[in-house]
Amino acid sequence: MYRSILVPLDGSLLSEQSLPYAVALARRSGASLHLAYVHTPLIIGEGVMYLGTPDVQLWEEEKNYLLRLVDRLKKMGLDKLSAHVLEGPIAQALQEQARSEGCDLVVMTTHGRGPVSRFWLGSVADQLLHRLSTPLLLIRTREETLPLTTEPEVRNVLVALDGTPEAERILQPAGTLAKLLGASCTLLRVVPSVVAYSVYPEKAVDAALADKLQDEAHVYLQRIAASLRDQGIPTQTRVLLHAHPATAIVNEAANGEYGLLALETHGRCGLARLFLGSVADKVVRSATVPVLVHRCLPD
Numbered sequence: 001m002y003r004s005i006l007v008p009l010d011g012s013l014l015s016e017q018s019l020p021y022a023v024a025l026a027r028r029s030g031a032s033l034h035l036a037y038v039h040t041p042l043i044i045g046e047g048v049m050y051l052g053t054p055d056v057q058l059w060e061e062e063k064n065y066l067l068r069l070v071d072r073l074k075k076m077g078l079d080k081l082s083a084h085v086l087e088g089p090i091a092q093a094l095q096e097q098a099r100s101e102g103c104d105l106v107v108m109t110t111h112g113r114g115p116v117s118r119f120w121l122g123s124v125a126d127q128l129l130h131r132l133s134t135p136l137l138l139i140r141t142r143e144e145t146l147p148l149t150t151e152p153e154v155r156n157v158l159v160a161l162d163g164t165p166e167a168e169r170i171l172q173p174a175g176t177l178a179k180l181l182g183a184s185c186t187l188l189r190v191v192p193s194v195v196a197y198s199v200y201p202e203k204a205v206d207a208a209l210a211d212k213l214q215d216e217a218h219v220y221l222q223r224i225a226a227s228l229r230d231q232g233i234p235t236q237t238r239v240l241l242h243a244h245p246a247t248a249i250v251n252e253a254a255n256g257e258y259g260l261l262a263l264e265t266h267g268r269c270g271l272a273r274l275f276l277g278s279v280a281d282k283v284v285r286s287a288t289v290p291v292l293v294h295r296c297l298p299d
Contacts, residue, residue: 004102014111018107026080091127159261170294188249
């Protein structure tokens, strides 16, 4: 279960769309909730920061913004709350705050202020994926805002695996989240279409190989599913044959049955390279449902 959850915010309603998820998880797990805002000093000229009265006032406004949110959350019955205005490079400040608070989950939206937000996935979230050893729950912003008092509905968590032990490390954080939300899990393995990649005309050979790969994937997933069922998590399996694994995963996640997608990443170069053709990168950027991402650390 979670003990400490960090929620980065930037003062926008879009960034606050992460709060219903963070609140639901904190309430169900009894975790403390830490709201964080990274202060950016005022700029008065090229490369010159203004550290006078207006900047202090801005810092105080940011602090008061967080304290107002804390008051709203207290009225909802949450009591383990804190507010932090941080200094420094955004991703680095958030990483250090997560470490100092002993956070075991970070929940944030992938967009904040406008189309080129500080919290756009290609910047801060991408940097956090590269830096954090803590699971990161990314919430894609929507036009409609979910009220704080409304718990997000997550009935089924789609867990993407590629058959490697590294990818299986997502199972523990995904299982924890599914248990808290009372959700089932669906384990997904995408088998690349060997027909699509073949340079030979003998389609029967390709079809036979595809059948063999799918059978092996079914056996593999059933073994993993059994371990989750032993933990009390209802678990199904699904094998897809597709030439583009990222497309298959994103399309499967968007079919309406899943409230959340989970996958493991490598921390070598920004986003993951666990799946063929930088699949994790494409999945995180394209998924329309919240994505739970965990960085695979070297043994």
